[in-house]
Amino acid sequence: MTYLITGAAGFIGAALAEKLLRDGKTVYGLDNLNDYYSVALKQERIEQLQQLGGDRFIFRKVDLANYTQLLEYVGESQPAVILHMAAQASVRHALKNPQAYCHSNLVGHFNMLEVCRQYQEQHPKKFKHFVYASTSSIYGGNEKTPFEETDDVSRPVSLYAATKRADELMTYTYSHTFNLPATAVRFFTVYGPWGRPDMSPWLFASAILDNRPIPVFNHGDLWRDFTYVDDIVEGVIRLSDHIPQKTEKNPPHEIYNIGNNQPIKLLDYIQKMGKILGKEPILDLQEWPPTEVYKTYADTSKLETAIGWKPSTSLESGLQKFADWFVPYYTQQKS
Template structure:
Protein backbone atom coordinates (compact mmCIF):
# COMPACT_ATOMS: atom_id res chain seq x y z
CA UNK A 1 0.00 0.00 0.00
CA UNK A 2 0.99 3.63 -0.53
CA UNK A 3 1.18 6.69 1.72
CA UNK A 4 0.21 10.01 0.13
CA UNK A 5 2.36 12.87 1.48
CA UNK A 6 1.24 16.36 0.51
CA UNK A 7 3.83 19.11 0.71
CA UNK A 8 6.52 16.51 0.00
CA UNK A 9 9.07 19.14 -1.07
CA UNK A 10 8.45 21.13 2.10
CA UNK A 11 10.56 21.15 5.24
CA UNK A 12 8.60 18.64 7.32
CA UNK A 13 7.31 16.80 4.26
CA UNK A 14 10.75 15.88 2.94
CA UNK A 15 11.85 14.51 6.30
CA UNK A 16 8.63 12.51 6.71
CA UNK A 17 9.07 11.01 3.24
CA UNK A 18 12.63 9.99 4.06
CA UNK A 19 11.59 8.15 7.21
CA UNK A 20 8.69 6.42 5.45
CA UNK A 21 10.98 5.31 2.61
CA UNK A 22 13.64 4.16 5.09
CA UNK A 23 11.14 1.74 6.59
CA UNK A 24 10.10 0.37 3.21
CA UNK A 25 6.89 2.28 2.54
CA UNK A 26 5.78 3.32 -0.92
CA UNK A 27 5.26 7.08 -1.02
CA UNK A 28 3.40 9.29 -3.47
CA UNK A 29 4.59 12.85 -2.83
CA UNK A 30 2.78 15.89 -4.16
CA UNK A 31 3.70 19.59 -4.02
CA UNK A 32 3.01 22.67 -6.12
CA UNK A 33 6.60 23.98 -5.70
CA UNK A 34 5.33 27.55 -5.38
CA UNK A 35 7.53 30.60 -4.92
CA UNK A 36 6.45 31.65 -1.40
CA UNK A 37 10.15 31.14 -0.72
CA UNK A 38 13.01 30.19 -3.07
CA UNK A 39 11.84 27.16 -5.09
CA UNK A 40 15.49 26.11 -5.42
CA UNK A 41 15.39 24.93 -1.81
CA UNK A 42 12.26 22.90 -2.53
CA UNK A 43 13.93 21.41 -5.60
CA UNK A 44 17.01 20.53 -3.54
CA UNK A 45 14.83 18.75 -0.97
CA UNK A 46 12.98 16.94 -3.73
CA UNK A 47 16.27 15.81 -5.26
CA UNK A 48 17.00 13.89 -2.05
CA UNK A 49 13.82 11.87 -2.60
CA UNK A 50 13.67 11.37 -6.35
CA UNK A 51 15.28 8.17 -7.53
CA UNK A 52 14.71 6.45 -4.21
CA UNK A 53 12.98 3.11 -4.44
CA UNK A 54 9.27 3.47 -3.70
CA UNK A 55 8.99 7.24 -4.24
CA UNK A 56 6.88 8.91 -6.94
CA UNK A 57 6.39 12.66 -7.23
CA UNK A 58 3.55 14.63 -8.82
CA UNK A 59 3.53 18.42 -9.13
CA UNK A 60 0.00 19.58 -8.35
CA UNK A 61 -1.87 22.35 -6.55
CA UNK A 62 -4.15 20.80 -3.92
CA UNK A 63 -6.47 23.80 -4.32
CA UNK A 64 -7.33 22.54 -7.83
CA UNK A 65 -9.64 19.57 -7.25
CA UNK A 66 -9.68 18.41 -10.88
CA UNK A 67 -5.88 18.53 -11.17
CA UNK A 68 -5.52 16.70 -7.87
CA UNK A 69 -7.82 13.94 -9.07
CA UNK A 70 -5.88 13.55 -12.32
CA UNK A 71 -2.55 13.42 -10.52
CA UNK A 72 -3.70 10.64 -8.20
CA UNK A 73 -5.85 8.56 -10.57
CA UNK A 74 -3.09 5.99 -11.09
CA UNK A 75 -2.59 5.41 -7.36
CA UNK A 76 -5.39 3.09 -6.42
CA UNK A 77 -3.64 1.67 -3.35
CA UNK A 78 -3.29 4.85 -1.25
CA UNK A 79 -4.60 3.92 2.20
CA UNK A 80 -3.01 6.60 4.43
CA UNK A 81 -2.39 10.33 4.00
CA UNK A 82 0.06 12.68 5.70
CA UNK A 83 -1.32 16.07 4.68
CA UNK A 84 1.35 18.72 5.24
CA UNK A 85 0.80 21.02 2.25
CA UNK A 86 -0.22 24.49 3.40
CA UNK A 87 0.36 28.17 2.89
CA UNK A 88 2.49 28.83 5.93
CA UNK A 89 3.52 31.98 7.75
CA UNK A 90 1.66 34.36 10.03
CA UNK A 91 3.02 37.63 8.64
CA UNK A 92 2.50 36.73 4.98
CA UNK A 93 -1.21 36.19 5.70
CA UNK A 94 -1.44 39.97 6.15
CA UNK A 95 -0.10 40.43 2.61
CA UNK A 96 -1.75 37.65 0.61
CA UNK A 97 -4.82 36.37 2.47
CA UNK A 98 -6.36 34.66 -0.56
CA UNK A 99 -3.44 32.23 -0.76
CA UNK A 100 -4.36 30.94 2.70
CA UNK A 101 -7.99 30.29 1.88
CA UNK A 102 -7.07 28.68 -1.46
CA UNK A 103 -4.56 26.21 -0.01
CA UNK A 104 -5.44 25.83 3.66
CA UNK A 105 -9.24 25.80 3.35
CA UNK A 106 -10.14 24.80 -0.21
CA UNK A 107 -7.05 22.59 -0.54
CA UNK A 108 -7.77 20.90 2.77
CA UNK A 109 -11.36 20.29 1.69
CA UNK A 110 -10.11 18.67 -1.53
CA UNK A 111 -7.91 16.29 0.46
CA UNK A 112 -10.86 15.44 2.71
CA UNK A 113 -12.99 14.73 -0.34
CA UNK A 114 -10.25 12.55 -1.81
CA UNK A 115 -10.06 10.58 1.45
CA UNK A 116 -13.86 10.29 1.57
CA UNK A 117 -13.99 8.62 -1.83
CA UNK A 118 -10.99 6.31 -1.31
CA UNK A 119 -12.17 2.88 -0.24
CA UNK A 120 -10.11 1.48 2.61
CA UNK A 121 -8.72 4.81 3.85
CA UNK A 122 -7.09 3.89 7.15
CA UNK A 123 -5.93 7.27 8.46
CA UNK A 124 -5.53 10.91 7.50
CA UNK A 125 -2.93 12.83 9.51
CA UNK A 126 -2.88 16.57 8.86
CA UNK A 127 -0.85 19.58 9.92
CA UNK A 128 -2.44 22.09 12.23
CA UNK A 129 -0.41 24.71 14.09
CA UNK A 130 0.31 26.12 17.53
CA UNK A 131 -0.99 29.38 16.04
CA UNK A 132 -4.56 28.20 16.72
CA UNK A 133 -4.02 29.07 20.40
CA UNK A 134 -4.05 32.74 19.41
CA UNK A 135 -3.79 35.12 22.31
CA UNK A 136 -4.28 32.44 25.00
CA UNK A 137 -2.39 33.54 28.10
CA UNK A 138 -2.61 30.25 30.02
CA UNK A 139 0.63 28.32 29.65
CA UNK A 140 1.36 25.65 28.62
CA UNK A 141 -1.11 25.39 25.73
CA UNK A 142 -3.28 22.30 26.13
CA UNK A 143 -5.38 20.56 23.49
CA UNK A 144 -8.23 20.96 25.98
CA UNK A 145 -8.01 24.77 25.77
CA UNK A 146 -10.56 26.73 23.76
CA UNK A 147 -9.14 28.09 20.52
CA UNK A 148 -11.87 30.45 19.39
CA UNK A 149 -9.83 33.65 19.21
CA UNK A 150 -7.27 33.49 16.37
CA UNK A 151 -5.04 36.54 16.01
CA UNK A 152 -4.09 35.86 12.36
CA UNK A 153 -5.84 34.59 9.26
CA UNK A 154 -3.29 31.77 9.10
CA UNK A 155 -4.43 30.59 12.55
CA UNK A 156 -8.08 30.89 11.50
CA UNK A 157 -7.50 28.66 8.46
CA UNK A 158 -5.76 26.03 10.59
CA UNK A 159 -8.63 26.01 13.08
CA UNK A 160 -10.97 25.66 10.11
CA UNK A 161 -9.01 22.58 9.03
CA UNK A 162 -9.58 21.01 12.44
CA UNK A 163 -13.32 21.73 12.31
CA UNK A 164 -13.73 20.39 8.77
CA UNK A 165 -11.74 17.28 9.63
CA UNK A 166 -13.90 16.60 12.68
CA UNK A 167 -17.03 16.93 10.55
CA UNK A 168 -15.71 14.49 7.92
CA UNK A 169 -14.57 12.03 10.59
CA UNK A 170 -18.07 12.20 12.06
CA UNK A 171 -19.94 11.93 8.76
CA UNK A 172 -17.80 9.31 7.03
CA UNK A 173 -16.04 7.53 9.89
CA UNK A 174 -12.57 8.27 8.51
CA UNK A 175 -9.90 8.22 11.26
CA UNK A 176 -8.18 11.62 11.33
CA UNK A 177 -5.51 13.22 13.49
CA UNK A 178 -4.53 16.90 13.58
CA UNK A 179 -1.04 17.82 14.75
CA UNK A 180 -0.38 21.26 16.21
CA UNK A 181 3.28 21.89 15.41
CA UNK A 182 5.34 24.23 17.59
CA UNK A 183 8.10 26.27 15.87
CA UNK A 184 9.87 23.52 13.94
CA UNK A 185 13.53 24.07 13.02
CA UNK A 186 16.49 22.09 11.74
CA UNK A 187 18.37 21.16 8.55
CA UNK A 188 16.49 21.96 5.33
CA UNK A 189 14.29 24.38 7.27
CA UNK A 190 12.13 27.17 5.86
CA UNK A 191 13.78 30.52 5.03
CA UNK A 192 10.86 32.42 6.57
CA UNK A 193 11.44 30.88 10.02
CA UNK A 194 13.51 32.57 12.70
CA UNK A 195 16.47 30.15 12.76
CA UNK A 196 17.05 30.53 9.01
CA UNK A 197 16.42 34.30 8.97
CA UNK A 198 18.81 34.87 11.86
CA UNK A 199 21.52 32.58 10.44
CA UNK A 200 21.38 34.27 7.05
CA UNK A 201 21.73 37.74 8.54
CA UNK A 202 24.38 36.78 11.10
CA UNK A 203 26.55 35.18 8.43
CA UNK A 204 26.18 38.20 6.13
CA UNK A 205 26.87 40.71 8.90
CA UNK A 206 23.39 42.24 8.81
CA UNK A 207 21.26 43.08 11.87
CA UNK A 208 18.59 40.55 12.80
CA UNK A 209 15.03 41.75 13.50
CA UNK A 210 13.92 40.85 17.03
CA UNK A 211 10.29 41.65 17.72
CA UNK A 212 8.64 42.80 20.95
CA UNK A 213 12.11 44.05 21.92
CA UNK A 214 13.18 40.45 22.52
CA UNK A 215 10.55 39.73 25.14
CA UNK A 216 9.30 36.55 23.47
CA UNK A 217 9.41 32.81 24.06
CA UNK A 218 9.02 29.97 21.60
CA UNK A 219 8.73 26.23 22.08
CA UNK A 220 11.39 25.46 19.45
CA UNK A 221 11.05 21.83 18.32
CA UNK A 222 13.73 19.99 16.35
CA UNK A 223 12.69 18.39 13.08
CA UNK A 224 13.64 14.81 14.04
CA UNK A 225 11.40 15.01 17.11
CA UNK A 226 8.52 16.37 15.03
CA UNK A 227 8.88 13.61 12.43
CA UNK A 228 8.93 10.95 15.15
CA UNK A 229 5.59 12.37 16.36
CA UNK A 230 4.13 12.41 12.84
CA UNK A 231 5.07 8.77 12.23
CA UNK A 232 3.81 7.68 15.65
CA UNK A 233 0.53 9.43 14.91
CA UNK A 234 0.25 7.82 11.48
CA UNK A 235 0.72 4.39 13.06
CA UNK A 236 -1.91 4.99 15.77
CA UNK A 237 -5.19 6.07 14.15
CA UNK A 238 -8.17 6.90 16.36
CA UNK A 239 -10.48 3.92 16.68
CA UNK A 240 -13.85 3.93 14.98
CA UNK A 241 -16.72 3.42 17.40
CA UNK A 242 -20.38 4.30 17.82
CA UNK A 243 -19.58 6.37 20.89
CA UNK A 244 -16.73 8.56 19.66
CA UNK A 245 -15.84 10.43 16.50
CA UNK A 246 -12.51 9.06 15.16
CA UNK A 247 -10.75 12.40 15.31
CA UNK A 248 -7.93 13.50 17.60
CA UNK A 249 -5.75 16.59 17.96
CA UNK A 250 -2.28 16.57 19.53
CA UNK A 251 0.42 19.10 20.35
CA UNK A 252 3.87 18.28 19.00
CA UNK A 253 6.31 20.59 20.74
CA UNK A 254 9.49 20.45 22.78
CA UNK A 255 7.58 21.14 26.02
CA UNK A 256 10.23 23.73 26.90
CA UNK A 257 9.79 27.37 25.84
CA UNK A 258 13.06 29.18 25.13
CA UNK A 259 13.50 32.93 25.58
CA UNK A 260 14.19 34.31 22.11
CA UNK A 261 17.42 36.01 23.19
CA UNK A 262 18.70 32.69 24.60
CA UNK A 263 17.94 31.02 21.27
CA UNK A 264 19.89 33.75 19.46
CA UNK A 265 22.84 33.25 21.81
CA UNK A 266 22.79 29.48 21.13
CA UNK A 267 22.70 30.17 17.38
CA UNK A 268 25.65 32.57 17.70
CA UNK A 269 27.64 29.82 19.38
CA UNK A 270 26.64 27.29 16.73
CA UNK A 271 27.62 29.61 13.86
CA UNK A 272 30.72 31.01 15.54
CA UNK A 273 29.56 34.59 14.84
CA UNK A 274 28.05 37.38 16.91
CA UNK A 275 24.65 38.83 15.99
CA UNK A 276 23.79 42.49 15.61
CA UNK A 277 20.27 42.86 16.98
CA UNK A 278 17.65 45.27 15.68
CA UNK A 279 14.90 45.44 18.30
CA UNK A 280 11.42 46.04 16.92
CA UNK A 281 7.87 46.29 18.35
CA UNK A 282 5.44 43.38 18.34
CA UNK A 283 4.07 42.57 14.90
CA UNK A 284 0.34 42.21 14.11
CA UNK A 285 -0.78 38.59 14.37
CA UNK A 286 2.20 37.57 16.51
CA UNK A 287 2.06 36.16 20.05
CA UNK A 288 4.43 36.64 22.97
CA UNK A 289 4.90 33.01 23.98
CA UNK A 290 4.20 29.45 22.91
CA UNK A 291 4.54 26.41 25.15
CA UNK A 292 3.21 22.94 24.33
CA UNK A 293 1.50 20.69 26.86
CA UNK A 294 2.35 17.28 25.41
CA UNK A 295 0.66 15.05 28.00
CA UNK A 296 -1.83 13.67 25.45
CA UNK A 297 0.74 12.99 22.71
CA UNK A 298 3.10 11.46 25.27
CA UNK A 299 0.31 9.19 26.59
CA UNK A 300 -1.21 8.12 23.27
CA UNK A 301 1.74 8.28 20.89
CA UNK A 302 4.78 7.80 23.10
CA UNK A 303 5.97 11.20 21.91
CA UNK A 304 9.08 12.33 23.76
CA UNK A 305 11.22 15.12 22.28
CA UNK A 306 14.92 14.46 22.84
CA UNK A 307 16.83 17.31 21.17
CA UNK A 308 18.04 20.32 23.15
CA UNK A 309 18.05 23.74 21.53
CA UNK A 310 21.87 23.78 21.61
CA UNK A 311 22.18 20.40 19.89
CA UNK A 312 19.47 21.15 17.36
CA UNK A 313 20.83 24.57 16.43
CA UNK A 314 24.32 23.14 15.99
CA UNK A 315 22.97 20.61 13.49
CA UNK A 316 21.02 23.35 11.74
CA UNK A 317 24.06 25.66 11.63
CA UNK A 318 26.28 22.93 10.19
CA UNK A 319 23.70 22.26 7.48
CA UNK A 320 23.13 25.94 6.75
CA UNK A 321 26.82 26.69 6.28
CA UNK A 322 27.21 23.70 3.95
CA UNK A 323 24.06 24.50 1.95
CA UNK A 324 24.75 28.23 1.63
CA UNK A 325 28.50 27.90 1.17
CA UNK A 326 29.23 30.37 3.97
Protein backbone atom coordinates (compact mmCIF):
# COMPACT_ATOMS: atom_id res chain seq x y z
CA MET A 1 0.00 0.00 0.00
CA THR A 2 1.27 3.48 -0.84
CA TYR A 3 1.05 6.41 1.56
CA LEU A 4 1.58 10.11 1.00
CA ILE A 5 2.70 12.03 4.09
CA THR A 6 2.65 15.81 4.13
CA GLY A 7 5.00 17.40 6.66
CA ALA A 8 7.26 14.34 6.31
CA ALA A 9 10.27 16.32 7.60
CA GLY A 10 8.33 17.27 10.73
CA PHE A 11 8.32 15.52 14.09
CA ILE A 12 5.15 13.43 13.70
CA GLY A 13 5.26 13.08 9.89
CA ALA A 14 8.78 11.61 10.04
CA ALA A 15 7.82 9.25 12.88
CA LEU A 16 4.84 8.02 10.84
CA ALA A 17 7.02 7.54 7.77
CA GLU A 18 9.58 5.58 9.82
CA LYS A 19 6.97 3.14 11.14
CA LEU A 20 5.39 2.63 7.70
CA LEU A 21 8.79 2.03 6.07
CA ARG A 22 9.67 -0.48 8.81
CA ASP A 23 6.38 -2.22 8.00
CA GLY A 24 7.45 -2.56 4.35
CA LYS A 25 5.20 0.15 2.89
CA THR A 26 6.04 2.68 0.18
CA VAL A 27 5.99 6.27 1.43
CA TYR A 28 5.94 9.49 -0.57
CA GLY A 29 6.79 12.49 1.57
CA LEU A 30 6.53 16.20 1.02
CA ASP A 31 7.50 19.22 3.08
CA ASN A 32 8.43 22.83 2.34
CA LEU A 33 11.31 22.61 4.86
CA ASN A 34 10.47 26.05 6.24
CA ASP A 35 12.69 27.68 8.85
CA TYR A 36 10.15 27.99 11.70
CA TYR A 37 12.68 25.79 13.51
CA SER A 38 16.02 24.20 12.57
CA VAL A 39 16.01 23.22 8.88
CA ALA A 40 19.04 21.02 9.64
CA LEU A 41 16.92 18.94 12.05
CA LYS A 42 14.23 18.53 9.36
CA GLN A 43 16.87 17.49 6.82
CA GLU A 44 18.36 14.99 9.27
CA ARG A 45 14.95 13.37 9.71
CA ILE A 46 14.62 13.06 5.91
CA GLU A 47 18.14 11.62 5.55
CA GLN A 48 17.31 8.96 8.17
CA LEU A 49 14.15 8.02 6.27
CA GLN A 50 16.08 7.82 2.99
CA GLN A 51 18.63 5.49 4.60
CA LEU A 52 15.92 3.33 6.11
CA GLY A 53 13.54 3.15 3.15
CA GLY A 54 15.88 3.24 0.14
CA ASP A 55 13.74 3.49 -2.98
CA ARG A 56 10.55 2.94 -0.95
CA PHE A 57 10.90 6.48 0.43
CA ILE A 58 10.47 9.29 -2.08
CA PHE A 59 10.73 12.89 -0.90
CA ARG A 60 10.01 16.17 -2.64
CA LYS A 61 10.19 19.74 -1.42
CA VAL A 62 6.68 21.08 -2.08
CA ASP A 63 4.74 23.89 -0.45
CA LEU A 64 1.06 23.16 0.26
CA ALA A 65 0.20 26.60 -1.04
CA ASN A 66 1.55 25.66 -4.49
CA TYR A 67 -1.54 23.96 -5.84
CA THR A 68 -0.06 22.93 -9.20
CA GLN A 69 2.98 21.23 -7.66
CA LEU A 70 0.81 19.54 -5.05
CA LEU A 71 -1.59 18.15 -7.65
CA GLU A 72 1.33 16.91 -9.77
CA TYR A 73 2.97 15.14 -6.84
CA VAL A 74 -0.24 13.42 -5.72
CA GLY A 75 -0.88 12.30 -9.31
CA GLU A 76 2.64 10.93 -9.50
CA SER A 77 2.59 9.13 -6.15
CA GLN A 78 -0.93 7.61 -6.51
CA PRO A 79 -1.42 7.03 -2.77
CA ALA A 80 -4.15 4.89 -1.23
CA VAL A 81 -3.91 6.90 1.99
CA ILE A 82 -2.93 10.53 2.55
CA LEU A 83 -1.65 11.39 6.02
CA HIS A 84 -1.77 15.19 6.14
CA MET A 85 0.53 16.34 8.95
CA ALA A 86 2.00 19.54 7.47
CA ALA A 87 0.89 22.71 9.25
CA GLN A 88 2.11 25.76 11.06
CA ALA A 89 2.01 24.47 14.64
CA SER A 90 2.37 26.22 18.04
CA VAL A 91 -0.10 28.47 19.81
CA ARG A 92 2.43 31.21 20.66
CA HIS A 93 4.09 31.71 17.25
CA ALA A 94 0.80 33.14 15.92
CA LEU A 95 1.49 36.29 17.95
CA LYS A 96 4.63 36.84 15.85
CA ASN A 97 3.69 35.45 12.44
CA PRO A 98 -0.08 35.03 11.97
CA GLN A 99 0.35 34.91 8.18
CA ALA A 100 2.09 31.52 8.42
CA TYR A 101 -1.13 30.00 9.82
CA CYS A 102 -3.24 31.31 6.95
CA HIS A 103 -0.63 30.16 4.42
CA SER A 104 -0.20 26.57 5.64
CA ASN A 105 -3.32 25.78 7.66
CA LEU A 106 -5.98 27.57 5.62
CA VAL A 107 -4.71 27.87 2.02
CA GLY A 108 -2.58 24.73 2.41
CA HIS A 109 -5.34 22.63 3.93
CA PHE A 110 -7.87 23.85 1.36
CA ASN A 111 -5.46 22.87 -1.44
CA MET A 112 -5.13 19.41 0.07
CA LEU A 113 -8.92 19.02 -0.01
CA GLU A 114 -9.16 20.17 -3.62
CA VAL A 115 -6.34 17.85 -4.65
CA CYS A 116 -8.02 14.93 -2.84
CA ARG A 117 -11.33 15.70 -4.55
CA GLN A 118 -9.73 15.67 -8.00
CA TYR A 119 -7.58 12.63 -7.26
CA GLN A 120 -10.60 10.69 -5.97
CA GLU A 121 -12.60 11.65 -9.06
CA GLN A 122 -9.82 10.44 -11.37
CA HIS A 123 -8.82 7.35 -9.37
CA PRO A 124 -11.87 6.24 -7.38
CA LYS A 125 -10.48 2.73 -6.86
CA LYS A 126 -7.04 3.84 -5.71
CA PHE A 127 -7.83 6.56 -3.20
CA LYS A 128 -9.11 5.29 0.15
CA HIS A 129 -8.71 7.80 2.97
CA PHE A 130 -7.61 11.34 3.90
CA VAL A 131 -6.35 11.42 7.52
CA TYR A 132 -5.37 14.82 8.89
CA ALA A 133 -3.85 16.23 12.07
CA SER A 134 -5.98 18.36 14.33
CA THR A 135 -5.26 19.42 17.90
CA SER A 136 -6.42 19.43 21.51
CA SER A 137 -5.95 23.24 21.36
CA ILE A 138 -9.28 23.55 19.59
CA TYR A 139 -11.10 22.71 22.86
CA GLY A 140 -10.00 26.23 23.91
CA GLY A 141 -12.32 27.70 26.50
CA ASN A 142 -14.11 24.38 27.09
CA GLU A 143 -14.12 23.83 30.86
CA LYS A 144 -15.54 20.30 30.92
CA THR A 145 -12.94 17.55 31.19
CA PRO A 146 -12.03 15.08 29.88
CA PHE A 147 -12.51 16.56 26.41
CA GLU A 148 -14.89 14.57 24.23
CA GLU A 149 -15.13 14.91 20.47
CA THR A 150 -18.73 16.12 20.86
CA ASP A 151 -17.76 18.98 23.23
CA ASP A 152 -18.22 22.63 22.33
CA VAL A 153 -15.23 23.87 20.28
CA SER A 154 -16.61 27.29 19.40
CA ARG A 155 -14.20 29.23 21.66
CA PRO A 156 -10.63 28.79 20.32
CA VAL A 157 -8.14 30.91 22.32
CA SER A 158 -5.38 30.96 19.70
CA LEU A 159 -5.24 31.61 15.96
CA TYR A 160 -3.59 28.19 15.61
CA ALA A 161 -6.66 26.52 17.14
CA ALA A 162 -9.04 28.63 15.04
CA THR A 163 -7.32 27.58 11.79
CA LYS A 164 -7.30 23.92 12.84
CA ARG A 165 -11.02 24.05 13.64
CA ALA A 166 -11.58 25.72 10.26
CA ASP A 167 -9.77 22.73 8.71
CA GLU A 168 -12.16 20.31 10.41
CA LEU A 169 -15.15 22.28 9.18
CA MET A 170 -13.87 22.59 5.59
CA THR A 171 -13.10 18.87 5.54
CA TYR A 172 -16.56 18.01 6.82
CA THR A 173 -18.02 20.04 3.95
CA TYR A 174 -15.82 18.32 1.35
CA SER A 175 -16.73 14.97 2.83
CA HIS A 176 -20.44 15.87 2.66
CA THR A 177 -20.33 17.39 -0.82
CA PHE A 178 -17.92 15.01 -2.56
CA ASN A 179 -18.23 11.87 -0.42
CA LEU A 180 -14.57 12.19 0.57
CA PRO A 181 -13.60 9.66 3.31
CA ALA A 182 -11.74 11.72 5.90
CA THR A 183 -10.64 11.43 9.52
CA ALA A 184 -9.41 14.21 11.83
CA VAL A 185 -7.08 13.19 14.66
CA ARG A 186 -6.88 15.63 17.55
CA PHE A 187 -3.42 15.11 19.05
CA PHE A 188 -2.70 15.95 22.69
CA THR A 189 0.81 17.42 23.38
CA VAL A 190 3.08 14.96 21.59
CA TYR A 191 6.63 14.28 22.81
CA GLY A 192 9.47 11.86 22.10
CA PRO A 193 12.79 11.43 20.27
CA TRP A 194 13.34 13.74 17.26
CA GLY A 195 10.83 16.16 18.78
CA ARG A 196 10.34 19.87 18.15
CA PRO A 197 12.77 22.48 19.53
CA ASP A 198 9.86 24.87 20.26
CA MET A 199 8.01 22.43 22.54
CA SER A 200 8.31 22.04 26.29
CA PRO A 201 10.25 18.72 26.47
CA TRP A 202 13.09 20.23 24.40
CA LEU A 203 12.87 23.71 25.98
CA PHE A 204 12.77 22.37 29.54
CA ALA A 205 15.42 19.67 29.07
CA SER A 206 17.85 22.09 27.41
CA ALA A 207 17.30 24.68 30.18
CA ILE A 208 17.89 22.04 32.87
CA LEU A 209 21.08 20.79 31.17
CA ASP A 210 22.37 24.38 30.74
CA ASN A 211 21.37 25.50 34.29
CA ARG A 212 19.04 28.15 32.80
CA PRO A 213 15.73 29.16 34.43
CA ILE A 214 12.60 27.58 32.93
CA PRO A 215 9.69 30.00 32.26
CA VAL A 216 6.78 28.29 34.06
CA PHE A 217 3.37 29.63 33.01
CA ASN A 218 0.63 30.19 35.58
CA HIS A 219 3.14 29.34 38.34
CA GLY A 220 3.11 25.72 37.18
CA ASP A 221 -0.65 25.30 37.53
CA LEU A 222 -1.36 24.20 33.94
CA TRP A 223 -2.18 20.61 33.04
CA ARG A 224 -1.17 18.72 29.90
CA ASP A 225 -2.09 15.29 28.61
CA PHE A 226 1.39 14.41 27.23
CA THR A 227 1.23 11.68 24.59
CA TYR A 228 4.23 9.64 23.50
CA VAL A 229 4.95 9.85 19.76
CA ASP A 230 4.86 6.06 19.19
CA ASP A 231 1.31 6.01 20.55
CA ILE A 232 0.32 8.80 18.15
CA VAL A 233 1.86 6.87 15.25
CA GLU A 234 0.11 3.64 16.24
CA GLY A 235 -3.22 5.43 16.60
CA VAL A 236 -2.97 7.23 13.25
CA ILE A 237 -1.99 4.08 11.36
CA ARG A 238 -4.78 2.05 12.96
CA LEU A 239 -7.28 4.82 12.19
CA SER A 240 -6.05 5.04 8.59
CA ASP A 241 -7.35 1.45 8.12
CA HIS A 242 -10.65 2.39 9.76
CA ILE A 243 -12.31 4.26 6.90
CA PRO A 244 -15.43 6.25 7.84
CA GLN A 245 -18.59 5.15 6.07
CA LYS A 246 -21.32 7.42 4.76
CA THR A 247 -24.66 6.96 6.52
CA GLU A 248 -28.11 8.38 5.83
CA LYS A 249 -27.42 11.30 8.17
CA ASN A 250 -23.63 11.68 8.11
CA PRO A 251 -20.91 12.06 5.50
CA PRO A 252 -17.84 9.78 5.72
CA HIS A 253 -16.05 12.07 8.17
CA GLU A 254 -14.96 11.29 11.75
CA ILE A 255 -13.02 13.07 14.48
CA TYR A 256 -10.97 11.23 17.14
CA ASN A 257 -8.91 12.33 20.13
CA ILE A 258 -5.54 10.64 20.53
CA GLY A 259 -4.26 11.51 23.99
CA ASN A 260 -2.77 9.73 26.95
CA ASN A 261 -5.92 10.20 29.03
CA GLN A 262 -3.74 11.14 32.08
CA PRO A 263 -3.00 14.86 32.41
CA ILE A 264 -0.10 15.99 34.61
CA LYS A 265 0.48 19.34 36.32
CA LEU A 266 3.25 21.36 34.62
CA LEU A 267 5.25 21.68 37.85
CA ASP A 268 5.22 17.90 38.46
CA TYR A 269 6.20 17.30 34.86
CA ILE A 270 9.24 19.61 35.20
CA GLN A 271 10.29 17.82 38.41
CA LYS A 272 10.04 14.44 36.62
CA MET A 273 12.19 15.78 33.79
CA GLY A 274 14.77 17.07 36.31
CA LYS A 275 14.87 13.67 38.03
CA ILE A 276 15.47 11.83 34.74
CA LEU A 277 18.24 14.29 33.79
CA GLY A 278 19.71 14.12 37.31
CA LYS A 279 19.59 17.90 37.85
CA GLU A 280 17.42 20.31 39.85
CA PRO A 281 15.35 22.58 37.52
CA ILE A 282 15.55 26.35 38.11
CA LEU A 283 12.04 27.83 37.92
CA ASP A 284 11.01 31.27 36.61
CA LEU A 285 7.36 31.46 37.70
CA GLN A 286 5.25 33.52 35.25
CA GLU A 287 1.64 34.59 34.60
CA TRP A 288 -0.79 32.71 32.35
CA PRO A 289 -0.45 33.75 28.65
CA PRO A 290 -3.82 34.24 26.91
CA THR A 291 -3.04 31.67 24.19
CA GLU A 292 -2.73 28.76 26.66
CA VAL A 293 -5.51 26.35 27.59
CA TYR A 294 -5.65 25.61 31.38
CA LYS A 295 -5.96 21.87 31.08
CA THR A 296 -5.90 19.35 28.23
CA TYR A 297 -7.32 15.94 28.98
CA ALA A 298 -8.38 13.48 26.28
CA ASP A 299 -11.42 11.29 26.54
CA THR A 300 -10.41 8.31 24.40
CA SER A 301 -13.66 6.29 24.56
CA LYS A 302 -14.51 6.94 20.91
CA LEU A 303 -11.03 5.84 19.82
CA GLU A 304 -11.22 2.69 21.94
CA THR A 305 -14.65 1.77 20.58
CA ALA A 306 -13.49 2.29 16.98
CA ILE A 307 -10.16 0.49 17.00
CA GLY A 308 -9.99 -1.35 20.34
CA TRP A 309 -6.82 0.48 21.34
CA LYS A 310 -5.64 3.57 23.27
CA PRO A 311 -2.25 5.09 24.14
CA SER A 312 -0.46 3.24 26.92
CA THR A 313 3.08 4.67 27.28
CA SER A 314 3.62 6.05 30.79
CA LEU A 315 5.10 9.54 31.10
CA GLU A 316 8.10 8.12 33.02
CA SER A 317 9.05 5.64 30.30
CA GLY A 318 8.32 8.12 27.47
CA LEU A 319 10.41 10.86 29.09
CA GLN A 320 13.25 8.39 29.64
CA LYS A 321 13.20 7.49 25.92
CA PHE A 322 13.12 11.18 25.04
CA ALA A 323 16.10 11.90 27.33
CA ASP A 324 18.07 8.92 25.94
CA TRP A 325 17.84 10.54 22.52
CA PHE A 326 17.96 14.20 23.57
CA VAL A 327 21.01 14.34 25.85
CA PRO A 328 23.58 13.03 23.32
CA TYR A 329 21.87 14.89 20.43
CA TYR A 330 21.81 18.22 22.24
CA THR A 331 25.32 17.82 23.63
CA GLN A 332 26.66 17.11 20.15
CA GLN A 333 24.79 20.09 18.66
CA LYS A 334 26.37 22.40 21.21
CA SER A 335 29.93 21.17 20.78
